[in-house]
Amino acid sequence: MTTDGQFRRLSATSVGADLPYDRSLVTPGIVHLGVGAFQRAHLAIYVDDILGADPSWGIIGASLRRPDTRAALAPQDFLYTLVVRDDVATHMRVVGALLDLLDATVQRDELLTAMADPRIRIISLTVTEKGYCHDPATGWIDPAHPDILHDLANPHVPVSVPGLIVRALEMRRAAALPPLAVLSCDNLPANGETTARVVTGFAEMRDDDLAQYIRREIAFPSTMVDRIVPATTEVDCALVKQVAGYLDAWPVVTEPFTQWVVEDRFPGGRPPWERVGAELVADVRPFELMKLRMLNGSHSILAYLGYLGGCVHIAEAVANPLLRRLIHDFMTDEVMATLPVGLGDLAVYRDLLLRRFANTALKHRTWQIAMDGSQKLPQRLLGTIRERLARGLAATRATLGVAAWLRYASGIDEHGKDIDVRDPLADRLKAALSAGAPVAALGRALNMNEVFGADLPQSEVFRAELLKQYASLLERGALETVKHLVEGGR
Ligand code: CS2
Numbered sequence: 001m002t003t004d005g006q007f008r009r010l011s012a013t014s015v016g017a018d019l020p021y022d023r024s025l026v027t028p029g030i031v032h033l034g035v036g037a038f039q040r041a042h043l044a045i046y047v048d049d050i051l052g053a054d055p056s057w058g059i060i061g062a063s064l065r066r067p068d069t070r071a072a073l074a075p076q077d078f079l080y081t082l083v084v085r086d087d088v089a090t091h092m093r094v095v096g097a098l099l100d101l102l103d104a105t106v107q108r109d110e111l112l113t114a115m116a117d118p119r120i121r122i123i124s125l126t127v128t129e130k131g132y133c134h135d136p137a138t139g140w141i142d143p144a145h146p147d148i149l150h151d152l153a154n155p156h157v158p159v160s161v162p163g164l165i166v167r168a169l170e171m172r173r174a175a176a177l178p179p180l181a182v183l184s185c186d187n188l189p190a191n192g193e194t195t196a197r198v199v200t201g202f203a204e205m206r207d208d209d210l211a212q213y214i215r216r217e218i219a220f221p222s223t224m225v226d227r228i229v230p231a232t233t234e235v236d237c238a239l240v241k242q243v244a245g246y247l248d249a250w251p252v253v254t255e256p257f258t259q260w261v262v263e264d265r266f267p268g269g270r271p272p273w274e275r276v277g278a279e280l281v282a283d284v285r286p287f288e289l290m291k292l293r294m295l296n297g298s299h300s301i302l303a304y305l306g307y308l309g310g311c312v313h314i315a316e317a318v319a320n321p322l323l324r325r326l327i328h329d330f331m332t333d334e335v336m337a338t339l340p341v342g343l344g345d346l347a348v349y350r351d352l353l354l355r356r357f358a359n360t361a362l363k364h365r366t367w368q369i370a371m372d373g374s375q376k377l378p379q380r381l382l383g384t385i386r387e388r389l390a391r392g393l394a395a396t397r398a399t400l401g402v403a404a405w406l407r408y409a410s411g412i413d414e415h416g417k418d419i420d421v422r423d424p425l426a427d428r429l430k431a432a433l434s435a436g437a438p439v440a441a442l443g444r445a446l447n448m449n450e451v452f453g454a455d456l457p458q459s460e461v462f463r464a465e466l467l468k469q470y471a472s473l474l475e476r477g478a479l480e481t482v483k484h485l486v487e488g489g490r
Helices: 039-040 043-048 068-074 108-115 147-155 163-175 189-206 208-217 234-244 285-308 314-319 321-338 346-357 366-370 374-390 398-410 428-434 437-444 460-476 479-484
Strands: 007-009 028-033 060-064 082-086 091-097 098-101 121-125 181-184 221-224 253-254 259-263 279-281
Touching: 007 060, 028 043, 028 108, 028 208, 039 043, 039 060, 039 082, 039 253, 039 479, 043 060, 043 091, 060 068, 068 098, 068 121, 082 234, 091 121, 091 234, 098 108, 108 163, 121 163, 147 189, 163 189, 163 208, 163 428, 181 189, 189 208, 221 285, 259 285, 279 314, 285 314, 285 321, 285 366, 285 374, 285 398, 285 479, 314 321, 314 346, 321 346, 321 374, 321 479, 366 428, 374 398, 374 460, 398 437, 398 460, 428 437, 437 460, 460 479
Parallel strands: 028 060, 028 121, 060 098, 082 253, 121 181, 259 279
Antiparallel strands: 082 091, 221 259
16 A cells, blocks of 8 residues: 555655655665664664765665565655654654665575675674574573574575674675674674674684684674664554655654764774764773663663553653662662763763653553563673672662563563563573472572573572562562662662
8 A cells, every 4th residue: 555545655756755865876885684663763864864975875674584674665665754752842854774675584695695795894783682692691602593503504595693694704705805894783782792703603613714704804893872762653653644744654763862882893994973973982892881781771670660560661660750769779879880980970871861761752662671581681680780799789679670570571460461471581481480489480590591690590699689579579569569679678
């Protein structure tokens, strides 16, 4: 359907396509794996903003698992609307940086050909934590992962992210193409190193020479990415129709805030991103730690406790004075002391986060953030807990966040209803947590070394605090537990 009554569909020849650059001159310079809402509101905007100055950096995107993205965007020439909203204003603009979008499930060869195209100088990715096929506690590739086993047996028809990248790099080496950068834009600690580790780890399993070539020639800069981008809903499409007056099957809605800190290592060159607000630095690690522990740590705590307490969206959760106090104190008293010096005034950063979470124009579901906890918690909460334990300091609020995740992952809510838990370890978590006394249930969950590592389960202090919080969640419920803690009862 390209029309709906008097409304026309966004497309290059129809409506909405008056871009500030000539799109017919734009050529591809980047292949991006994992075109979700986040990438379309973040990396794609940093690219869209430089296409007037340098049109050689257009993006060829790929969806790795689902055909719906291509189906939505192809009829509108891969144009889409970026909707920037807060409680005061709504702005819309059309983005033209995406030149094509391949569905890797049926266009794998086209995707590999694009990745091995001489014009491509950056392969970027937002494939979420689980796309790395690694062990989240250690960051090493999981050799028993079904997709990795598939790709080892069928290296020319890869399905995993490491498999696709290694095959593309192999093709580039065979064609004697110059080196490029593989740029992770995922919320992982040291995301460049993590990507390098899984890519070279997979290459080593296939061919030592190839692994050496990758180590020698390919750069894996780390990045800290930040913009809150909830999944698009029908309501967002209706808003675009009403305000912009055209049909867009897949707009993306986000907040005004955006931040991108990037390590400046691009052997094939890069767009002049510093001109459009990106911060190019030598070492991204301090920024990543700050963002993962402060923003994402708070987000996960709000998501689990908020969901259990009946809050559908983050803004609703943070409007609850007890939850707000909890994450305020979590950031101030538990996280800040674990961060490196030189990051500026962390209290200002904290207050900005609290304001961003309170944006009621963003319908960011607690359920969405609650997904994939087993992949997220190591970098969001467990790092903070580890560091505090090592210094003999309490980590009560962070531990309550972990307990709330486990309570959520048990699969039954406070009213006895099923929770739709989305997590690669969902079945194992549910089996571990759904029967027996809390101490036995937690004992089984803590055996998951890929989440907790070998060290945390050994800590008596951590075990005792986790049990205390978990038992309180079961007895009192989420909001009463928070009240108890915030009001000093503990
Ligand atoms: C969120 C993040 O879904 C989640 O887990 O915590 O996507 C968060 O919105 C972004 O990292 C913000 O930059």
